[in-house]
Amino acid sequence: MDSLEITIRTTGGVAKYPAKAHARRVAEKTGLSEGIIGMQGTNTRFFSNSDQPQPFRQDRYFYYMSGCDEPSCFLVYDIGKDILTLYLPPVDYTRFYYDGRGSTIDEAMEKYDIDRAAYQVSARTWWSFQKKFVLPGTKVLAADGPSVDDILRRALDACRSVKDADEIELIRKANQISSIAHKDVLLQLHNCKSEAEAEAIYMRTCIARRAKAQAYGPIFGAGSNASQLHYIENVASFGDSQLLLVDAGCEWQRYASDVTRTIPINRKNPGEWPSKEAKQVYDAVEEIQEKCIKLMRVGTKFSFVALTAQHLAVDALLSLGILKGTHDEIWKAETNRAFFPHGLGHHLGLEVHDVSPPLRLLSQEQERKESQKQERWWRRQQRKQQKHEFIPPFDWGDHGRPYHARRRRTNLLTHISVPGEPAMEEGNVITIEPGLYFNEVVLRKFFLSKDKQRKHIDADVLKRFMPVGGVRIEDDILITSEGPVNLTTAPKGKEMLEILRKQG
Incomplete structure (x- = not known):
């Protein structure tokens, strides 16, 4: 395994975006007590047939879990050990005059609510990192790419839709x-x-x-x-x-x-x-x-x-x-x-x-019955509303005109x-x-x-x-x-x- 330079976070510092709290919330929503969550941030891109860079905009799922707004990073959250690690791209000294540089490890530890920071060595992307450093049999969840299922995306959406x-x-x-x-x-x-x-x-x-x-x-x-x-x-x-x-x-x-x-x-x-x-x-x-x-x-x-x-x-x-x-x-x-x-x-x-909370998963039979129930209730309300004012009370409950997810x-x-x-x-x-x-x-x-x-x-x-x-x-x-x-x-x-x- 290639060596990685890692720094452990110390307490104190300025107020930070609550990335660690978000990671814990997301992990809790997955229902898993062990496993690894991995995410790759956005890379710097250039316009087609041009030497001009596109305006950088960090992937919002990645930002929610890291608080990091720098390009070409990825993160790993170990659910069982409760450790959030941010991997930074190596510092490119040839670009200092033009673009400045990204954070050093010490700076990242000061700026971001993470447990560890490391430079990417040969692990240039999350997927190559996964192949190299994740033990066989470890359950891996990813927001993009070949993830095992949509557990992570549903967990992220459930958390992001409720703001802290x-x-x-x-x-x-x-x-x-x-x-x-x-x-x-x-x-x-x-x-x-x-x-x-x-x-x-x-x-x-x-x-x-x-x-x-x-x-x-x-x-x-x-x-x-x-x-x-x-x-x-x-x-x-x-x-x-x-x-x-x-x-x-x-x-x-x-x-x-x-x-x-x-x-x-x-x-x-x-x-x-x-x-x-x-x-x-x-x-x-x-x-x-x-x-x-x-x-x-x-x-x-x-x-x-x-x-x-x-x-x-x-x-x-x-x-x-x-x-x-x-x-x-x-x-x-x-x-x-x-x-x-x-x-x-x-x-x-x-x-x-922004993302909406995930839908409750219903069988076709449950969906059919719920739709029929909503339609019957709605028709009753129409008959009652002689003036068609349609101002519902606050306790509408589980009613409403049906609109099917299957279009x-x-x-x-x-x-x-x-x-x-x-x-x-x-x-x-x-x-x-x-x-x-x-x-x-x-x-x-x-x-x-x-x-x-x-x-x-x-x-x-x-x-x-x-x-x-x-x-x-x-x-x-x-x-x-x-x-x-x-x-x-x-x-x-x-x-x-x-x-x-x-x-x-």
């Missing part, structure tokens, strides 16, 4: 910076004439506060651009746009925020809605979000909240006169997909679309309502982001061109709402035993309008 106190503070900090940046856009919007200028204000605030990394490509969509969910060009002039949709969230120490605000553009009367239709759509989306946030409680399934949002959207579109017919007819035809085409939210953490024919609007879906629990952080959109191409090509859909859409009323473009409002919600906690403080609603009035 350190993770919550990092997400809160990311939200704080993003919220300040969103507010700065409001404060200076009167000086802006384009999406690019507004984005520059947001980015300047984030970078000045040392949050240079964005959790995703910022979206600054004015007018019809707001109807494109992942619009990222951010270069158009405001022109006669009524609204600016801003979907942007920074990272703080690898943890994401995800914040969306929709802002009225009104140069003559700042802080006032440019049209009655813009106000009506905004008010509808705001009401949907407020009602859904109240439902974000321990023991409730998120799919039920997502389902409620879709029914509230149907009610809102009927109230606005955009849709016509009965609630049940529209729901069956799925016409509301024209205006609310996405899910209500997602988990948030080391990824902006059978079903109503896609329920987002994640799958048999085996676990209920929300304390420590989950989940976004709530309802929206209503008026995308001319989508409406014309996929809805107004089909009799099944067209008969439920009032084309004359719709024409008045098309200039609105789109409205989305998004906050990051922490699930606690005391109820939902909104981590996002970016101004919205009346507070947003008041800021715009004062600056105008």
Whole structure:
């Protein structure tokens, strides 16, 4: 066996990312008392046909178990001995002038919550290390590559979906910076004439506060651009746009925020809605979000909240006169997909679309029975709701419209309502982001061109709402035993309008 230089950790030092606690949690979730967990981090990569490196982004599973944000590392956690070892690449002295260097062993022991550190010698990768140094017969779990089964991934997802106190503070900090940046856009919007200028204000605030990394490509969509969910060009002039949709969230120490605000553009009367239709759509989306946030409680399934949002959207579109017919007819035809085409939210953490807790494993017979039970319950509730308000109590229990994991024919609007879906629990952080959109191409090509859909859409009323473009409002919600906690403080609603009035 090739020799490895190893240093044993001493106590003390500065506060560190709790990698060892995470490793123990993951090991406990595997149900194993002995064995080895191995993970390889991300290597440095170059763009195709170029000498320019791609921006480095550490594998998030690896980071969760190591707290290490350096390239070309791998880790080994011995479950039985409770020893977490980080393997560092050899120091390349020829690159000092260009790239600096990675951590030495002593520096790694100071920075990371690990038990041992070692340089990679001939063990250049985790897989070659496994062949060379892991005893035959030892149970090995790996997050990627030829692992024995999916035990480790399920354990990692179960742990990552429930944030500890350190993770919550990092997400809160990311939200704080993003919220300040969103507010700065409001404060200076009167000086802006384009999406690019507004984005520059947001980015300047984030970078000045040392949050240079964005959790995703910022979206600054004015007018019809707001109807494109992942619009990222951010270069158009405001022109006669009524609204600016801003979907942007920074990272703080690898943890994401995800914040969306929709802002009225009104140069003559700042802080006032440019049209009655813009106000009506905004008010509808705001009401949907407020009602859904109240439902974000321990023991409730998120799919039920997502389902409620879709029914509230149907009610809102009927109230606005955009849709016509009965609630049940529209729901069956799925016409509301024209205006609310996405899910209500997602988990948030080391990824902006973070991992979800693993599903309970059900047999086909269990899945069939659960689906039938949910369908019967849902139909009973529909009959009781004469006004179709669809505001469920907090004790919905194990009910909800079925959405099968095997992608059978079903109503896609329920987002994640799958048999085996676990209920929300304390420590989950989940976004709530309802929206209503008026995308001319989508409406014309996929809805107004089909009799099944067209008969439920009032084309004359719709024409008045098309200039609105789109409205989305998004906050990051922490699930606690005391109820939902909104981590996002970016101004919205009346507070947003008041800021715009004062600056105008």
